[in-house]
Amino acid sequence: AQSVTQPDIHITVSEGASLELRCNYSYGATPYLFWYVQSPGQGLQLLLKYFSGDTLVQGIKGFEAEFKRSQSSFNLRKPSVHWSDAAEYFCAVGARAGGTSYGKLTFGQGTILTVHP
Amino acid sequence: GAGVSQSPSNKVTEKGKDVELRCDPISGHTALYWYRQSLGQGLEFLIYFQGNSAPDKSGLPSDRFSAERTGGSVSTLTIQRTQQEDSAVYLCASSSTGGRLNTEAFFGQGTRLTVV
Secondary structure (H helix, E strand, C coil): CCCCEEECCEEEEEECCCCEEEEECCCCCCEEEEEECCCCCCEEEEEEEEECCEEEECCCCCEEEEEEHCCCEEEEEEEEEEEHCCCEEEEEEEEEEECCCCEEECCCCCEEEEEEE | CCCCEEEECEEEEECCCEEEEEECCCCCCCEEEEHHHHHHHEEEEEEEEECCCCCEEECCCCCCCCEEEEEHHEEEEEEEECCHCEEEEHHHHHECCCCCCCCCECCCCCCEEECC
């Protein structure tokens, strides 16, 4: 069974500082990987995804993530954080389930990002 | 509609009553998911429908929970004899498995269930 660990429950950064949110997964093969963001009272919005190919993926809002198979990681990064990035971030893994589809998504516990002016 | 639609957006029910939560996925999406989000529990997988295949019910917490998907589109999550620990936000998502690859899952705004 797949699992996801987000080691940091809460991270605080200053506006303009760089950001890295950690995500480690457990799965026997190469999974499908996702980062979602949830602002207060809002639904989940996809930031980026990794299915195959280039291990550095670019997403929306200036975010990027790098898939490192050797470390079973898919860390999310942003070079300069904006106050509007304050939200909760979720890493998720989808197990390959026949052909190119995936089954259920397993989410990490989430990391709450606070941005100080 | 353009996105995943869930209704109602808020539901308050008395302990012991049954509730039904509805999800309208994005048109054409063959995969549909239900998740539960509660404080301290993160996003818990409940059930996954994929086309005409048997659903993956491995996340349903008890036999009080059930879900169906009629005509491969609309889904209803039913909670019988609700308990206070059922209070949570219930999220629905859908994704497309057409073509060569799944797209990402698109989430609805959720139904906030409060059991009093």
